[in-house]
Amino acid sequence: MSARQNPFVHAGANDLPPDILLSYYIEDGSYSRFLQSRRNVFLVGERGCGKSMALLYNSWLIQSLRATQQGLSFDYGLVGIYVPCNTPLLQKVETELLGAVQERAVSEHFLVLSVTREIAATLATTPSLKDAQRNAELLSVMAYVLGQDFPSGIGFCDAITAFVDRSVRETQQSLNTPSAFDAEYRDTFSFASLILPLLRCVKRLPELRDSHFMLLIDDAHYLNHWQSQALNSWIAYRDHSLFSVKVAVANVAKYPMFTSSGGAILEGHDYMQLDMVRQLHNERTDFGQLAWQLIKRRLDRFGVAASPETFFPMSPTLEKDLAAAEAIVRQEAITKFGPNGGRKIADYVYKYARAHYFRSRSPRANRPEYSGFHTLVFLSTGVVRNLLIPCYWMYEKLLAQSASLNCIPPSVQTEAILERSQGLWDRLRGGLDKIVPNCSREDATHAYQLLDQLAVLFRERLLHHESEPRANSFTVSGLRQCIPERCAELERLFNILMEAQYLYVRSGPAKDKGKREWYYVPNRLLWPERGLDPHGQHARVSLKAEELWAAAISNASLPLVDDGSEQPVLFESIEEETE
Amino acid sequence: MIIGFASWEDRFVLGIPRDVCDQRGERAVFFYYSEYADRTLAAREAALRLCGDAGVLAKTVEVPQSDPKAAWMILSREVSEALQAVTSVRLNITTMPRSAIWSCLWMLNSKGLSVEYAYDRPEGYARDWISRDPSLPRLMYKMSGIAGLRRRTALLLLSGYDMERVEYFLRAYEPSVASIGVQTSLHADLQNDERVADLKKRLSHLQDVSFFELDAYDSGCGQSQLEVAAKLFGPEFNVVASSLGPKLTAVSLFRLQKKQENVALAYAYSREYNPGYSHGIGERLTGTV
Numbered sequence: 001m002s003a004r005q006n007p008f009v010h011a012g013a014n015d016l017p018p019d020i021l022l023s024y025y026i027e028d029g030s031y032s033r034f035l036q037s038r039r040n041v042f043l044v045g046e047r048g049c050g051k052s053m054a055l056l057y058n059s060w061l062i063q064s065l066r067a068t069q070q071g072l073s074f075d076y077g078l079v080g081i082y083v084p085c086n087t088p089l090l091q092k093v094e095t096e097l098l099g100a101v102q103e104r105a106v107s108e109h110f111l112v113l114s115v116t117r118e119i120a121a122t123l124a125t126t127p128s129l130k131d132a133q134r135n136a137e138l139l140s141v142m143a144y145v146l147g148q149d150f151p152s153g154i155g156f157c158d159a160i161t162a163f164v165d166r167s168v169r170e171t172q173q174s175l176n177t178p179s180a181f182d183a184e185y186r187d188t189f190s191f192a193s194l195i196l197p198l199l200r201c202v203k204r205l206p207e208l209r210d211s212h213f214m215l216l217i218d219d220a221h222y223l224n225h226w227q228s229q230a231l232n233s234w235i236a237y238r239d240h241s242l243f244s245v246k247v248a249v250a251n252v253a254k255y256p257m258f259t260s261s262g263g264a265i266l267e268g269h270d271y272m273q274l275d276m277v278r279q280l281h282n283e284r285t286d287f288g289q290l291a292w293q294l295i296k297r298r299l300d301r302f303g304v305a306a307s308p309e310t311f312f313p314m315s316p317t318l319e320k321d322l323a324a325a326e327a328i329v330r331q332e333a334i335t336k337f338g339p340n341g342g343r344k345i346a347d348y349v350y351k352y353a354r355a356h357y358f359r360s361r362s363p364r365a366n367r368p369e370y371s372g373f374h375t376l377v378f379l380s381t382g383v384v385r386n387l388l389i390p391c392y393w394m395y396e397k398l399l400a401q402s403a404s405l406n407c408i409p410p411s412v413q414t415e416a417i418l419e420r421s422q423g424l425w426d427r428l429r430g431g432l433d434k435i436v437p438n439c440s441r442e443d444a445t446h447a448y449q450l451l452d453q454l455a456v457l458f459r460e461r462l463l464h465h466e467s468e469p470r471a472n473s474f475t476v477s478g479l480r481q482c483i484p485e486r487c488a489e490l491e492r493l494f495n496i497l498m499e500a501q502y503l504y505v506r507s508g509p510a511k512d513k514g515k516r517e518w519y520y521v522p523n524r525l526l527w528p529e530r531g532l533d534p535h536g537q538h539a540r541v542s543l544k545a546e547e548l549w550a551a552a553i554s555n556a557s558l559p560l561v562d563d564g565s566e567q568p569v570l571f572e573s574i575e576e577e578t579e
Numbered sequence: 580m581i582i583g584f585a586s587w588e589d590r591f592v593l594g595i596p597r598d599v600c601d602q603r604g605e606r607a608v609f610f611y612y613s614e615y616a617d618r619t620l621a622a623r624e625a626a627l628r629l630c631g632d633a634g635v636l637a638k639t640v641e642v643p644q645s646d647p648k649a650a651w652m653i654l655s656r657e658v659s660e661a662l663q664a665v666t667s668v669r670l671n672i673t674t675m676p677r678s679a680i681w682s683c684l685w686m687l688n689s690k691g692l693s694v695e696y697a698y699d700r701p702e703g704y705a706r707d708w709i710s711r712d713p714s715l716p717r718l719m720y721k722m723s724g725i726a727g728l729r730r731r732t733a734l735l736l737l738s739g740y741d742m743e744r745v746e747y748f749l750r751a752y753e754p755s756v757a758s759i760g761v762q763t764s765l766h767a768d769l770q771n772d773e774r775v776a777d778l779k780k781r782l783s784h785l786q787d788v789s790f791f792e793l794d795a796y797d798s799g800c801g802q803s804q805l806e807v808a809a810k811l812f813g814p815e816f817n818v819v820a821s822s823l824g825p826k827l828t829a830v831s832l833f834r835l836q837k838k839q840e841n842v843a844l845a846y847a848y849s850r851e852y853n854p855g856y857s858h859g860i861g862e863r864l865t866g867t868v
Contacts, residue, residue, distance in 0.1 A: 010784075011786055014753075014755070015755050015787075086732075086752070087726065087728075087817065088724070088726040088732060088817040088819055089726040089728065089817070091718055091723075092723050092726070093647070093717060093723070094721060096647075096648050096720075097648065097651065097720060113728065114728060117728040118729070121729060164728065165728065168726075168727070168728060169725055169727075172724075172725045173725065176722075176723075176724075176725075178689045389784070393784070396784075431711065433711040433712045433851070434713070434741065434744070435743055435746065435747050437714060437847075438712075440711075440851065441711055441851060
């Protein structure tokens with residue numbers, strides 16, 4: 001392993017070289033079968049959860065590299081064309097100065113050209129395009145369809161590329177002039193006038209005769225409303241034989257679902273939704289297993305033979321203390337339920353063993369230790385990037401100390417985790433108004449007070465609660481009784497905290513059988529600074545909307561009551577998680 | 580004529596005599612944000628009085644901060660009308676928002692005018708905070724350059740007091756590479772070195788982020804250092820650039836954007852400014868675009 005490199009670098013997926021992306025990506029069977037299909041899909045998840053990685057992995061570039069590495073020939077059945085939307089071209093605003101018709105046309109034009117360019121780049125190495133006659137045939141068809149002259153003497157994909165680059169340039173030059181408003185923009189292209197003819201044209205190539213093209217649209221929340229309407233119209237297209245659209249968005253609730261014709265696309269009918277966020281209640285869940293594979297893959301790539309648990313060992317003292325706490329609690333359970341208590345004993349130990357450790361610590365003791373791979377998994381709150389960042393900083397500490405790189409000592413883990421936790425609180429105290437759009441100073445203060453009071457409540461529960469001491473997520477109840485303005489304000493604060501990634505929203509089974517509910521999980525990296533247990537437990541605290549509002553606005557304490565927030569017992573919960 | 584932007588800061592009113600002393604018979608227009616109409620009322624009235632005393636025909640024009648399209652249309656209309664009667668313009672950028680500086684420079688240059696700009700430094704700035712509650716970053720109308728497809732995005736930021744703004748832009752644009760200009764210590768306040776060191780530490784986990792120094796207060800507004808930094812981003816990049824520090828860097832970025840077509844100017848306006856943003860008035864710096 002190079003002493004100058006860090007195996008836990010968390011660069012954006014777009015900046016990873018293809019071979020590294022391929023080596024880092026962990027294929028998830030539950031998503032792959034939907035992404036590698038002819039269905040339209042919305043891929044939803046907050047920043048850092050792996051949306052871009054998932055789309056890029058399914059792009060033609062990565063899949064063909066994968067086939068090459070495995071010594072296979074590439075299967076052209078599904079051809080993924082990756083299209084990023086967080087680009088300066090698609091964020092241009094000059095179209096706002098045009099009339100509505102022109103604005104709509106030019107907005108879609110830029111999106112269509114972006115997609116076309118990616119199609120040309122993707123298909124450039126199709127073997128039969130080495131044949132000059134085939135090139136000429138395709139160019140002839142496209143020239144006729146578009147009424148354009150293409151440059152001669154170059155291949156089909158190069159000609160399409162040159163054509164697109166010229167169109168993009170000319171349109172921007174026109175928009176940048178003082179007389180842009182007067183231009184008619186007759187030469188704009190739409191999905192129907194460029195992309196569909198192009199896809200149909202390339203199916204003349206023998207390899208692509210039976211191909212289905214997947215348009216992998218990343219960060220679609222950056223599109224303007226005309227562009228998102230156009231994209232939605234493509235999704236609403238009835239014939240799925242030629243193409244499908246896979247769209248990655250950070251928050252599907254904020255993404256407009258209207259089409260250009262004024263209709264709307266519907267989940268189930270026009271697309272299916274894949275939620276990238278993963279439940280995390282113990283290390284055996286999907287995310288726990290993903291995290292293990294992810295870290296192992298990175299260690300392997302850097303020549304480290306250790307398992308994640310060995311590379312990030314738990315402190316022996318902590319391990320001993322937790323074992324001792326578990327033994328005491330197990331004895332309590334046996335006394336309570338009898339030696340044949342079975343599941344009841346296991347559930348009791350799960351609920352109270354770690355809590356006993358935290359409760360039995362001397363009030364004058366230093367902060368608890370935070371170490372071990374499974375602690376890192378819980379601290380990530382189920383977000384891949386949140387798993388890598390503390391690992392990165394721990395490794396950097398080792399590099400700075402010129403220490404052995406065979407494992408991260410527990411003391412270094414604890415130090416790095418506490419530093420990162422303190423940094424989160426410092427940033428929150430400093431004010432989210434400096435870093436989150438549409439967040440005033442007052443909002444920032446309220447956001448801090450809300451999380452601060454939640455931390456106080458969770459600590460009280462950890463130390464004193466009878467029923468679910470380690471619960472560190474919550475649901476919101478009493479919405480009907482809450483004044484609407486207060487509910488709206490609470491929702492706005494939640495949105496600010498989610499934007500800043502201090503709060504995550506998850507979907508899980510509700511108390512009423514068969515139903516699901518939204519619940520909120522504060523970023524678990526907040527808890528070490530407050531001496532809390534990031535492991536949490538599979539239980540949610542039910543908090544009234546009015547009480548949460550008061551905590552945020554007035555810094556009021558949240559009540560420590562057991563209001564019936566009982567959750568399914570442990571093993572039932574795991575069965576539900578694997579559905 | 581004189582174009583300025585009304586503000587509650589001392590240096591707006593204190594700078595008026597510097598502008599009007601040799602402008603008898605000329606015209607002046609002071610734009611102001613609707614959102615700060617109350618806070619700037621006294622200053623606007625004082626400005627009109629001072630102009631009147633100096634024989635300058637002045638008016639104030641309201642502009643909505645939160646509606647970029649309307650703001651652009653109003654500025655465009657006023658500048659076009661004013662240019663029917665004048666051939667030279669002094670643009671006082673002292674208290675002018677970046678977006679207005681760029682808009683006015685573009686509009687005036689597109690009419691073929693050479694613009695004299697003036698900038699009055701304050702005696703000092705607020706210590707605790709300058710501005711907050713930023714809007715989403717946006718590209719500038721007409722100054723978003725020529726973006727190419729399948730290029731990497733580079734971010735070129737000229738940082739200032741609020742180092743968090745740098746992280747804000749990095750988060751918004753997620754560039755492949757970033758180059759951050761910091762004001763040289765020569766003209767910066769004593770805490771600047773600490774803030775810069777802190778920022779470097781916070782960004783040390785990011786790959787491909789580099790720093791360079793520039794002096795916004797030299798005769799070229801740091802132009803030469805900026806162009807050296809920008810040269811790193813050739814035609815394989817789309818460059819998004821923003822001025823987050825000394826206002827004179829808005830001038831140097833405007834010049835850069837005119838020279839390098841792959842550069843797009845971006846801004847994020849603040850919804851809240853410290854009433855004690857600055858105090859007093861210091862030296863005046865001028866130049867031509």
